[in-house]
Every structure is written in structure tokens, then in C-alpha cells.
Amino acid sequence: MAKYLKRSRDAAQRAEDDSKVRAAVEGILADIEKRGDDAVRELSVKFDKWDRKDYRLTNAEIKDCVGQLSKRNIDDIKFAQEQVRNFAQHQRDSMKDVEVETLPGVVLGHKNIPVNSVGCYVPGGKYPLLASAHMSVITAKVAGVSRIITCAPPFQGKPAPAIVAAQHLAGADVIYCLGGIQAVGAMAIGTASIAPVDMLVGPGNAFVAEAKRQLYGRVGIDLFAGPTETLVIADDTVDGEICATDLLGQAEHGPNSPAILLTNSEKLARETMAEIERLLKILPTGAVAAKAWEDYGEVIVCDSEEEMVKEADRIASEHVQVMTRDPDYFLKNMTNYGALFLGPRTNVAYGDKVIGTNHTLPTNKAARYTGGLWVGKFLKTVTYQRVLTDEASAMIGEYCSRLCMLEGFAGHAEQANVRVRRYGGRNVPYASAAE
Numbered sequence: 421m422a423k424y425l426k427r428s429r430d431a432a433q434r435a436e437d438d439s440k441v442r443a444a445v446e447g448i449l450a451d452i453e454k455r456g457d458d459a460v461r462e463l464s465v466k467f468d469k470w471d472r473k474d475y476r477l478t479n480a481e482i483k484d485c486v487g488q489l490s491k492r493n494i495d496d497i498k499f500a501q502e503q504v505r506n507f508a509q510h511q512r513d514s515m516k517d518v519e520v521e522t523l524p525g526v527v528l529g530h531k532n533i534p535v536n537s538v539g540c541y542v543p544g545g546k547y548p549l550l551a552s553a554h555m556s557v558i559t560a561k562v563a564g565v566s567r568i569i570t571c572a573p574p575f576q577g578k579p580a581p582a583i584v585a586a587q588h589l590a591g592a593d594v595i596y597c598l599g600g601i602q603a604v605g606a607m608a609i610g611t612a613s614i615a616p617v618d619m620l621v622g623p624g625n626a627f628v629a630e631a632k633r634q635l636y637g638r639v640g641i642d643l644f645a646g647p648t649e650t651l652v653i654a655d656d657t658v659d660g661e662i663c664a665t666d667l668l669g670q671a672e673h674g675p676n677s678p679a680i681l682l683t684n685s686e687k688l689a690r691e692t693m694a695e696i697e698r699l700l701k702i703l704p705t706g707a708v709a710a711k712a713w714e715d716y717g718e719v720i721v722c723d724s725e726e727e728m729v730k731e732a733d734r735i736a737s738e739h740v741q742v743m744t745r746d747p748d749y750f751l752k753n754m755t756n757y758g759a760l761f762l763g764p765r766t767n768v769a770y771g772d773k774v775i776g777t778n779h780t781l782p783t784n785k786a787a788r789y790t791g792g793l794w795v796g797k798f799l800k801t802v803t804y805q806r807v808l809t810d811e812a813s814a815m816i817g818e819y820c821s822r823l824c825m826l827e828g829f830a831g832h833a834e835q836a837n838v839r840v841r842r843y844g845g846r847n848v849p850y851a852s853a854a855e
Contacts, residue, residue: 422731425689425719428678437626437676445630448601449609456611463602468545470574474613475598477579482595485584497550497586503776504554508562511795525812532799534564535640537615539607540592541622542572542583545599546674546708549623550586551773555780555793556621556642557590563798568592569617571607573599600624601631608635621793623648623780626676642793646783648673650768651680651737651757653728653750658743658764660691664699666741667692667717668709670768675711680718680735682728689719729753736787739768756787814844821854 451459465471477485486494519529540556543549553570560568570592572583579597587595596614598606604624610616620632621642629646650670654663667679683689696713700706722728729750732740736756744750747762754760758781761768772779780793807813817836824833830851837848848854 421723422727423686423721425686425721426693426717428716428718438630441626441630442634445601445627445634449605449631449634452602452605452611453609457606457613460598460602460606460611460614463600464598467600467602468573469577470597470599472597475596476613477584477595477597481579482584482588485579485581486588488581489585493582494585494589497554497582497589500551500774501554501558501586501590503774504558504778505562507776508559508778508795512562515796515799523812523816525807525809526816527806527808528803529805530801530803532796532801534566535560535619535798535800536565537567537617538565538569538619538621538798539604539617539639540568540570540587541604541607541620541624541628542570542587543599543622543624543628544572544575544580544583545625548572548575548580548583550580550582551779552622553583553586553590553592555778557587557592559778559793559795560621560798561591563795565798567617569594569596569607569614571596571598571603573597573603601627604628604631604635608639619798621780621797625674629783642780642797643782643790644784644786645738645780645793648677649680649738649758649783650678650741651682651732651735651739652741652743653682653732654685654688654692654741654743655683655725655745656685656688657745658688660688660693660695661699662743662764663688663692664695666767668696668699668703668706668713670739671709671712671717672703672705673708673712675708676716677712678716678718678737679713680720680737682720682722682731682735684722684724684728686721689721693719725749732757736782736785738781738783738787739771741768756785758782758787758792810843813839814846817844818854821848825853 515532517531521527538560542552557568570587574597604620606614607617608620619640623645626646629644632641648670652663652666671677671679681692700710732754733756738758740757741761742750743764759771771777778793782790817840820836821833840846840848840854
């Protein structure tokens with residue numbers, strides 16, 4: 421039976437936090453819908469201390485931001501973007517259009533059509549998270565989206581040069597320096613200065629995630645990607661230092677980022693907890709990571725790998741770092757996760773920044789029913805059908821007629837019957853089932 425050496429805040433406290441976020445977001449989105457650009461500007465000034473007539477960056481501003489980066493910076497961004505582009509292209513190539521003759525004269529098919537317009541949110545209030553530009557813009561480009569706009573908040577009172585460069589090099593069509601609920605609200609609802617999009621993508625804090633949730637239906641979204649989560653699954657083949665490092669490396673994202681250790685070694689669990697306390701004293705982002713660890717950190721000791729899989733699937737974490745004798749056991753048996761990082765040679769930061777898989781991943785247990793952002797999220801798989809012969813239409817029509825009348829849909833049945841009469845030469849009584 422799983423034993424907790426450390427627990428996070430209880431569910432009631434989290435639910436109270438969530439309700440406050442929901443109420444705040446609902447009011448802000450209603451204000452954006454009512455007052456458009458005026459509301460967006462007031463919110464930007466209030467939350468980001470950022471005011472300008474037009475939040476769209478000019479070509480000169482974009483060029484200036486790119487020019488502030490060193491050649492090494494640009495080369496590193498391009499390397500990361502090429503990895504993302506390459507993997508996304510392999511994913512796109514795996515998705516084929518289908519057309520098949522299922523019965524003589526009956527042709528069915530599907531096509532993969534890109535979404536027309538996408539709004540990409542790139543977080544950047546605390547840290548300039550330029551990698552999110554790679555993950556959303558490039559993946560949408562590979563899918564074939566024709567209009568891609570981006571929003572990222574100002575960083576230290578101005579557009580973040582690295583984020584702007586990343587958005588530009590990734591191929592964004594329009595770049596806005598705008599953050600938070602006001603950014604995703606403006607992209608989804610539309611204002612006088614920002615044309616609405618068909619889909620919102622990208623990670624964000626709890627308020628951005630909730631805004632996307634409330635806007636879902638009005639626009640499509642990639643997934644519910646809230647505060648970063650990490651789960652480290654480890655046994656005694658590794659030590660406390662590497663486990664603590666991988667937990668704190670994600671806890672630094674924010675004070676509400678869950679970081680959980682799952683192990684079958686109580687010795688490793690206690691070593692890791694001690695290492696966390698040591699590292700928090702020297703980690704530059706230790707204040708944030710310490711709050712996340714205090715409120716959302718957990719340490720769970722299991723009796724077996726089988727029990728570890730069961731617990732991991734219950735947790736359904738966004739990131740799962742596996743450092744055990746046989747990481748493939750977890751690859752084979754786990755079902756609920758955003759992304760797996762198998763073995764100590766890899767880690768979540770590789771996936772976050774450079775290795776090529778997408779870092780926009782499901783949180784809040786959404787991994788139970790969806791994977792992360794990938795090229796397929798930007799594609800609509802739509803079907804079509806064609807009937808080639810009179811005989812095929814009459815034959816399908818007879819079955820359809822009887823099934824419609826079985827359900828009591830006489831009008832539906834007549835859609836079939838009129839074709840049975842015309843193409844099959846049969847006299848089916850009006851609003852009756854074909855015999």
C-alpha cells in the first residue's frame with residue numbers, strides 16, 4: 421500500500437483557490453466582450469503596467485528585438501526550432517488522407533484540413549519562456565495553418581527580445597505584446613484591433629488556463645494546460661541529488677506547480693527530501709520552488725513497480741521522469757501521462773526547451789483523456805462520401821429507410837425512399853419502410 425512521507429495541500433483548499441480564479445476570469449472575459457480594446461488596455465495597465473496605443477509589434481520593433489540577441493542566442497533558438505519542426509513534420513507525414521470503396525459503388529473518405537487561424541499564447545511574465553513559441557507556432561505552421569498570431573506579456577516593462585525573436589523566427593504572422601486573460605480573451609473574442617481566431621493554444625498560469633476553459637466552444641483549444649506538474653518515478657538505481665534536482669527544476673515554474681516523488685525505496689525518498697532542503701538554499705529561484713514544494717510537493721513510497729504504475733496513473737501528471745532499472749516497464753504499462761522522460765540521461769528540461777517533442781501538455785489530470793499539443797491538434801479530420809452507381813444508392817437506401825422508420829424518423833426515411841424509387845425503380849409508399 422502506498423505510504424505518504426509528504427502530502428500537498430488538501431483538495432478543499434485547492435477547490436477554494438479554483439473558485440476564486442473562475443470568478444475573476446468570468447468577470448474579465450465579460451468586460452472584454454463588452455468593451456473590447458478599452459478593457460484590454462485597462463487590464464494590461466493593471467496587471468502588466470503596460471500601455472500603448474496598439475499592442476501589435478511593428479516590423480521595426482521585431483527587428484530591434486532580434487538584433488539584441490547574440491549570434492549564439494539566435495543559433496541556439498534556431499537549433500531548438502529545427503528539432504521541433506523535424507518531429508512535427510514526421511508527425512504530419514504519419515497522418516494520411518483516406519479514400520476507400522467499402523461496398524461496390526460506395527466510396528468513403530476523410531481529409532485532414534488545417535484550422536484557418538490560431539492564436540498562440542507564450543507565457544513570459546516571470547520568465548521569458550521563448551520555447552513556447554517554438555512549440556505552438558512551428559507546429560501550427562507544419563500543420564498548414566494560414567494565419568498565426570501570438571501574444572506574450574511584456575517582460576520588465578518591454579517586449580522580451582528572446583520571445584519576440586522566437587516568435588518571429590518560428591513564422592508568426594502577427595506578434596502582440598499582451599499578456600494574461602486579456603490576451604487570450606482578445607484573441608478569442610476579437611476586438612477592433614485584433615481579429616478573432618478559431619483556436620487558442622499554449623500554456624499559461626491558472627488564470628490563462630481558466631480563460632481558455634471558459635472560452636472553449638466559442639473557439640477550439642489545444643488542451644487544458646495549467647501550472648506545470650512533474651512526477652519523478654525512481655528506485656535505488658539513482659540518488660537523492662538527481663531526484664531533487666529534477667523535482668525543483670520544475671517547481672521553479674511557480675508557487676502552485678506540483679512536484680511529486682514516487683518510489684519503492686524509502687531510503688531514496690528520505691535522501692531526496694533532505695537534498696531538496698539543501699538545494700533550496702542555493703537555488704536562485706529557491707523562493708518560488710520552496711513555496712511550490714511546501715504546498716504542492718508530495719513523496720509517496722510504494723511496495724512494487726506495479727503499485728507505482730497504479731499510483732502514477734492515478735496522479736496523471738503532465739511530466740513523468742522515470743529513473744528505474746527498467747524504464748520501459750513504465751512505458752509499456754502506464755496509460756495516463758503528458759510525456760515520459762525515460763532514464764536518467766534525459767529530463768523534463770530537455771523536452772521543455774530543445775529536444776523536439778512538444779512541451780504543451782495536459783495538466784489537472786487531463787492526461788486521462790488527451791495527449792499534448794502536436795500537429796494533429798491543428799488539423800480537422802473531416803469525412804466525405806460518394807455513391808457511384810444507381811444500384812448502390814438503392815441498396816443503401818433500403819437499409820436506411822427501414823432503420824429510419826425503426827426510429828420513427830419518417831422525413832429521414834423519405835430521403836432514402838426517394839432514391840430507392842428513382843434509382844431502384846421500386847414503389848415505396850410515402851413515409852413507409854422499404855420492404
